[in-house]
Amino acid sequence: MKTLSRRDFMKTSGALIVTFSLAPKSALSAQRLDGASSNQLDGWLAINADGTVTAYTGKCELGHGLYTAQTQLIAEELSVPFNRVKLIQCDTAVTPDQGTTSGAQSHPTNFNQGALALAGATAREALFDMASKRLGVPADQLAVKDGVISVKADGAEKVSYADLIGGKKFNLTLNNRAKRKNASEWTVLGTPVPRIEIPAMATGQFEYVHNVRVPGMLHGQVVRPPAYGSTLVSVDENSVKGLPGVVKVVVNKNFVGVVAEKPWQAMQAASKLRVLWSPVGGLPKQTEIHDYLRNKKPTRDTYLVNSKDVDEKFGQAAKVIKATYHYPYQMHGSFGTSCAVADVEQAKATIYSPTQAVYPLRSTVAMLLGMQQENVHIIFKMGSGCYGINGADTVSYDAALLSQAVGKPVRVQLMRKDEMAWENYGLAYVIDQRVGVDKDGTIIAWDHESWAPTLGGRPGGNAPGNVITGFLAGFQPAAFAARSPAPDPTNFGNNNNAVPSYVAGTVNGRSGGTGNIRSERVLTHDVQSPFFTGPLRSPARLQNTFAHESFIDEVASEVKADPVEYRLRHLSDPRLSDVVKAAAKASNWEPRSTRGAARRTGIVSGRGISCVLYEGDNGYCAVVAEVDVNQDNGRILVKRLVIANDAGPISNPDGLKNQLEGGALHGVSRTLYEEVTWDDQKVTSIDWRTYKPLPVGADIPKIETVLINRPDAPATGAGETAVTVVAAAIGNAVFDATGTRLRQIPFTPERVKAELAKRT
């Protein structure tokens, strides 16, 4: 078992932590870096003359506790007190280029044998070498505590980090073989250190990007087109002439904005500015969006797996079962609208931005402003929680364009409608599932085919047109690369969780999946979206997992198998089986072979389970949902969620628990409520009356978490696991309660009632 501090945590938090030990893995499969990073130790950390440590990271705080966890990491690797470490995050002038803080990649990137963790280990070994020379004692006879290295045999013989190198550079490259501190020795990492920002947030002292004020700063607002595809015809500047505080009307191709002295003045001017736009129409009907996706041409087709014997196996099957699942467009809907402050001068630009990607943003802002990227400085300042690509990059462009036009610093905070009507939405999906089962009810072949829309996305370093402002300013979204038919896969990857957990995932003789069904075909089709799309917390993975985990449940019911036993029967990855077992155990799962006898009226109860290995290699999670279904009005009440999660070694158990709880409820909100709506021209879900998430005061489930700690496994992501599994677990619980299968998100009361009415 783990240290005392962890047991103390178990007592106080109510979370159950189970510790497993694993053989160390030689390959860190989950580790991916998407920035140039830095191999220079001085790029990652410095020992200051006063003995404090300054560390630099390219992975930013988004509300998920990463800033605190990274501070813990450095304090641990260097054996210095937590409060002696100052972490600087995401500033193109000083921090390493770590690409984008996204995809649940920060924990795997910075907490394994690379990047920030490796910098800590390299520095520690270098400091021991220096101390060894200074004290004339071999390094293995030295110990360190609180930044002071002493001789084990004679504690009076000692030297501090500050004495060794305080205020000076290491001039070392990162040492790939530097030894990380063993998790069994951790005293800071692995403990529930409270989040650094929370006291300031709770008392209104925290500086978000929204609070950045620079001298001479003006305020901007944007005027977006009224409809998708609409282009600018003319702007009547006289319509705002004489309004108080108006500084300038800015027009740049189809980008229109106003700058004023005060925020309220800018809002008034933006609402009163008369702009003529070209009329358009012809968005696909919302009620027909899924047929639209299924039939849209051209497509980009991809085989994730194809054993080429699926049709043959279906011919041999005792039974073939199929179903189709539908998912809507959803939005990030960040709670605070996006905001940025830009100060663009003749030859240089400084942008305070809540972007997840300071270096890529530097490149695209440079493109937008016609500058060299070396002259653009992006400084990350925390915004409202993002969950993927919200308006952070777009508003940074807005502020940059307006500031350039007036030659003064400009702050822009988007209006609610401007944020919600022009987001890069999370993907709608159509998913066909089909399996063949043998006479024992075991699955012998699985066939999956899906259609999902795409347009734009993260701008990366070269596509500002992937978000609305860049597009309006004349840049095109990344071109759609049609490809049909799909080529044979060359290696196995399951980044989108398109491949169900229950198949072997065999490509070129190597099985990378988590299941044992050997006959498998997964074919995906991307089609061009009528709306901008982009990653929204668990992009594609949530949609695919909803379909997989609902379908395995349907099949289990069809062959009269218990949903837990049936999953375990088809799984080959012990860690995935373990989270399923842990969630089942903690929820006192009662095995069942068919749904309970349901009454047709009144409130009935049910339970459902669901699991995932996120991104195919980046975190295990299972959840059991307990629901009540009111069969008279179609309302679903989620009463309890029991989550088991395995993200490798736990860096901060309370932070992990907070992520699982929030992710699970985010999942409930998306499952029951959230759906982007539109008419033939424009998006109509543009505020909190037309896009309704789960409010704080709603009936919310009791959430219990089982944290499985694997100190010897690679660190994986944990911010997107729980949100991925909730939808299917709720749907499966509704089936258990009512005998009715819900295959379309969101599970609105109207939809539930309509499905219940179909019961024979």
Place this chain on the structure above:
Amino acid sequence: MAMINLKVNGRSVALDVDPATPLLYVLSDDLALRGPKFGCGLGQCGSCTVIVKGQAVRSCVTPVSSVAGAEVTTLEGLGSSEKPHPIQKAFIDEQAMQCGFCVNGVIMTAKAYLDRNPKAAEADIRQAMSNVLCRCHAHTRMIAAINRYAKGAKA
């Protein structure tokens, strides 16, 4: 423009502003306060909430002229990191937020409600919080923090 006198967190201020300006912009721009925030500008989410005459008021849809002369309390008026108000301390102790952007609305709405209804049951508290949003969905911890504060306030 007109001179408006306000009392914010115990301090008197006189401002020359358009009387129709929503209170939020005066607080966050003219007075540079960080507690009340712009979330929707429509009075729908709660992030701009301040307390005026004991009531939770959505400052983004409240003209500044309508609160002239009144005492306005913002989140920073309750307490500081060093000396947090008991309800702020409850949120810190429960680690009851993620990005924290919504927490102004959550705390100010809950405080105004509990000040008027100190014996409220949890179901009543939830009802009072039914128009407040949090997109990180830290709801369970927030309700736990409010209950912790409510119990402490009753004791």
